[in-house]
Amino acid sequence: MIPEIVGFITRREGRKFHSLNTVDDSLAKAERLVKRDGISLYVHIPFCRSLCPFCCFNRYLFQEDLARRYFIDLKQELETYRRLGFSFEDVYFGGGTPTVLMDELGDFIGQLRKQFKIKQISLETTPRELSEQNIKLLNEYGINRLSIGVQSFDEQILKTMGRVNGPxxxxxxxxxxxxxxxxxxxxxxxxxxxxQTTEQFAADVAIFKQLGIDQATFYPLMPSPHKKDDLERRFSRVDNYHEKNFYEIILRELYHGDFTPSTAWCFSRGERMIDEYIIESDDYIGIGSGSVSIVGGNFYVNSFSLDRYHELIVSGRLPIVGWRGLSEKEKRRYYLLTKLFGLKLDKEAFRRRFGGDIGSQLRLEMAFFRSFGLVSGNNILHVTEKGMYPVSVMMREFFAALNTLREYYIEHQI
Ligand SMILES: C[S@@+](CC[C@H](N)C(=O)[O-])C[C@H]1O[C@@H](n2cnc3c(N)ncnc32)[C@H](O)[C@@H]1O
Ligand code: SF4
Structure with missing residues (x-):
């Protein structure tokens, strides 16, 4: 019952992100972007060598000419933010597949390092991209955290997913x-x-543990509405009735194993870097086609269309096509969601940010989490074991809402 309640509320909150203002003059709107030093930068590379049917991110089949043009645009967008007074420290490359053109990636990272004091870089890729040559180059580019989308080791499930990983x-x-x-x-x-059966998933977890790899992130399936229909047409019902059984394997094998939970989905051997910039930074800028940003309580969306993105960049504008100012209540709830997902919330940091006590500013929410034993602690609130699954459900619903927005923008090529 508790996961259903928090899921319902988050879904309702998440839908508010769907009604965005359109942007006529993105540079004028950029003046609303509060300049901050040392905030996180997300860089989206929307190209893949094959397209996985379940994926809701902005991605297109790789074409070299389009991808080369894209990297030129990306550098221009970065330069616009630099001119607006932004500086970045932590960088996250996501996709799509950021390694589709290694020379362009290296060139872009070179520009980043020339212009900003970059502290750490995280980058996503797929197993197919892991050649000796690419690993060597990623090392030379100074990638600190490499994240590889395996999804499963079970070849039958990979086939069902339409995922091409190789044996x-x-x-x-x-x-x-x-x-x-x-x-x-x-x-x-x-x-x-x-x-997918829980046995198949347990086998994946066991292989991960045997391999001795530093960290694993477990994503519950979060399909957008049309992706869900499509999956249901091809397979069976897509629902959440059994999701908790999968999550219990994560709790048993990792939470109670030798792993440190960094989020409700990410478990590491010891202290490790994570890629959830939405937890670690209150503000972040996303560049590239289909990126979103949160700055100074405003939510921004870049164009999902490669052509429109290109046109906006070459006309000297930011490629922002939608934005929304969050209300004070929404900002606090978003803060609560992201901090709980990161499993701890510092009440003093909340007070510094919002000028008041979380117990009075989010009275009902706090009473709910405390009375059901989902959080504990005084100055720092920690998510309890009982709270882990409800927090996972909250984030799943928030991302599902974002995926609905992505789908609309992709289908309408906005
Ligand atoms: C967007 S991908 C980018 C990295 C790389 N292209 C890959 O496939 O591994 C990052 C991760 O998002 C997750 N993901 C993609 N689509 C998802 C969906 N519909 N629901 C849940 N997770 C999803 C996958 O686990 C994937 O590894
Ligand atoms: S899951 Fe990764 S490889 Fe598959 S389409 Fe999405 S971004 Fe591309």
Missing amino acids: AEEVKDRLLMCQGQFDTLNVDFLFNFPG
Whole structure:
């Protein structure tokens, strides 16, 4: 019952992100962007060598000419933010597949390092991209955290997912080639995929533990409405009735194992870097087609269309096509959601940010979390074991709402 309640409320809150103002003059709107030093930067590379049917991110089939043009635009967008007075320290490359053009990636990272004092870089890729040559280059580019989307080692499930990874043994060898080469090596898994059994998922978790890799992130399936219909047409019902059974395996094998939970989905051996910039930074800028930003209590969306993104950039504007100012209540709730997802909330930091006590500013929410034993502690609130699954559900619903927004923007090429 508790997960259903928090899920329902988050879904309702998440939908508010759907009604965005359109932007006529994005540079004028950029004046609303509060300049901050040392905030996080997310860089989206929307190209993949094959398209996975379940994926809701902005991604297109790789075409070299389009991708080269894209990297030029990306540098221009970065430069616009620099001119507006922004500076960045932590950078996250996501996708799509950021390694589709290694020379362009290296060039872009070179520009980043020339213009800003970059502290750490996290980058996502797929097992197919892990050649010796690419690993060497990623090292040379100074990637601190490499995150590899494995999704599953089960070849049957991968086939169901429409995911092209190559044979499981080869994937394992490639992962082991990366181990020890980066400060943090992460692998992503999907759970609650239609047709996936808890036994198959438990086997994936067991392989991850045997491999000795630093970190794993477990994503519950979060389909957008049309992706959900599509998956249901091809397989069976997509629902959340069994999701908790999958999550219990995560709790048993990782939470109660030798792993440190960094979020409700991410578990590490010791202290590791994570890629959830939305937890660690209150503000972040996303660049690239289909990125979102949160700055000074405003939410911004970049164009999802590669052509429109290009046109806006070459006309000297920011590629922002939608924005929304969050109300004070929404800002506090968003803060609560992201901090709980990161499993701890510092009440003093809340007071500094919002000028009041969380107990009075989010009275009902706090009473709910405390009375059901989902959080504990005084100055720092920690998510309890009982709170782990409800927090996972909250984030799943928030991302599902974002995926609905992504789908609309992609389908209408906004
Ligand atoms: C967007 S991908 C980018 C990295 C890389 N292209 C890959 O596939 O591994 C990052 C992660 O998002 C997760 N993901 C993608 N689509 C998802 C969905 N519909 N629901 C839940 N997680 C999803 C996958 O686990 C994936 O590893
Ligand atoms: S999951 Fe990764 S490889 Fe698959 S389409 Fe999405 S971004 Fe591309």
